[in-house]
Amino acid sequence: MNRNxxxxxVFGALAIAVNVVLGIVVxxxxxxxxxxxxxxxxxxxxxxxxxxxxxxxxxxxxxxGILYGxxxxxxxxxxxxxxxxxxxxxxxxxxxxxxxxxxxxILAAVSPLIGTPIRMILxxxxxxxxxxxxxxxxxxxxxxxxxxxxxGVVVSNFVDKIISCVLxxxxxxxxxxxxxxxxxxHAQ
Numbered sequence: 001m002n003r004n005x006x007x008x009x010v011f012g013a014l015a016i017a018v019n020v021v022l023g024i025v026v027x028x029x030x031x032x033x034x035x036x037x038x039x040x041x042x043x044x045x046x047x048x049x050x051x052x053x054x055x056x057x058x059x060x061x062x063x064x065g066i067l068y069g070x071x072x073x074x075x076x077x078x079x080x081x082x083x084x085x086x087x088x089x090x091x092x093x094x095x096x097x098x099x100x101x102x103x104x105x106i107l108a109a110v111s112p113l114i115g116t117p118i119r120m121i122l123x124x125x126x127x128x129x130x131x132x133x134x135x136x137x138x139x140x141x142x143x144x145x146x147x148x149x150x151x152g153v154v155v156s157n158f159v160d161k162i163i164s165c166v167l168x169x170x171x172x173x174x175x176x177x178x179x180x181x182x183x184x185x186h187a188q
Contacts, residue, residue, distance in 0.1 A: 004181050008048050011180070012056050015040030019060040020067075032133045033159040038082045042168045046095040047180050050087025057083050074122055078115045082107055086165070100169035104162030111161060112153040116146075125149035131156040 001009075023037030041060065045053025057079030064072035089095070089103040119125050125145050126132045131152045138148035172180075 007181060008052060011047070012044055012052060012059070015044045015056045016059045016063060018043070019056065020063055023060075023064065027129060030129075030133070033131065033156045034163065035129065035156070035160045036164060038079055038161075039164045039168055041079050041083050042086050042164055043171070045083040045086035046090040046168060046172065047182055050084045053083025053087050054080050071123070071127060074118045075115060077118065078111050081110050081114055082161075085110060095165075095169050095172055097166065097169050097173075100165040101162060104165035105158075107161035107165070108154065108158040111157040112150060115157070116150045116153050119149050119153065120146060129156075 018040035019037050022039055026034050026036045041053050041057045044056045057076055061073050061076035085106055086103055089099055119127055125135055134155060135148045135152035138151060
C-alpha cells in the first residue's frame with residue numbers, strides 16, 4: 001500500500017468516526033432540522049472523490065447498523081447520493097464556500113427524494129430524528145403523512161446539508177493541501 005492510499009484510509013476512518021459521533025450527538029439531542037451525520041462523507045468526497053465518499057457512507061451505515069440496529073442502514077442510499085453529488089461538484093478537490101453552498105442546495109433537493117420513501121415505507125414517516133418534530137406538527141395541523149414527511153425532510157435537509165457542506169468547506173480551508181495530498185482545492 002502506498003503512502004497516499006494509507007493517508008486516504010486514515011482520513012476515511014476519521015470521517016466514519018465523525019459521521020457516527022455527530023450523528024449520535026445530534027440525534028440524542030433531537031436537534032430539529034439537523035443531522036450532521038454526513039460531514040465525514042462530504043469531506044471524503046470533496047477531497048478524494050465520490051468513490052471514497054461512498055466507501056465512507058457504507059462504512060458509516062454498517063457501523064451504525066451494528067451499534068443501533070436496522071433503522072440506520074436503509075439511509076445509506078441518501079449518503080451514497082451525497083457522496084456522488086459532492087464528488088462531482090468538488091472535482092479536483094475544489095470545494096470553496098460558494099461551491100459548498102450550491103452543493104448543499106442540490107443535496108437539499110436530492111436527499112428528500114431518496115429519504116422520504118425510505119421513511120414512509122420502512123418507518124411510517126417517523127424515525128426518531130429531529131425532523132419528526134416538524135412532521136408531527138404538520139400532521140397535527142391536518143396534513144397528510146406523505147406531505148408532512150416530505151416537507152419535513154426537505155426543510156431538515158435544506159438546513160442540514162447546507163450547514164454540513166459549509167462546515168466541511170471551512171475545515172478544508174484550514175487544512176494544508178499537502179496534508180491531504182491535493183492541489184488547488186479551494187478554487188471555485
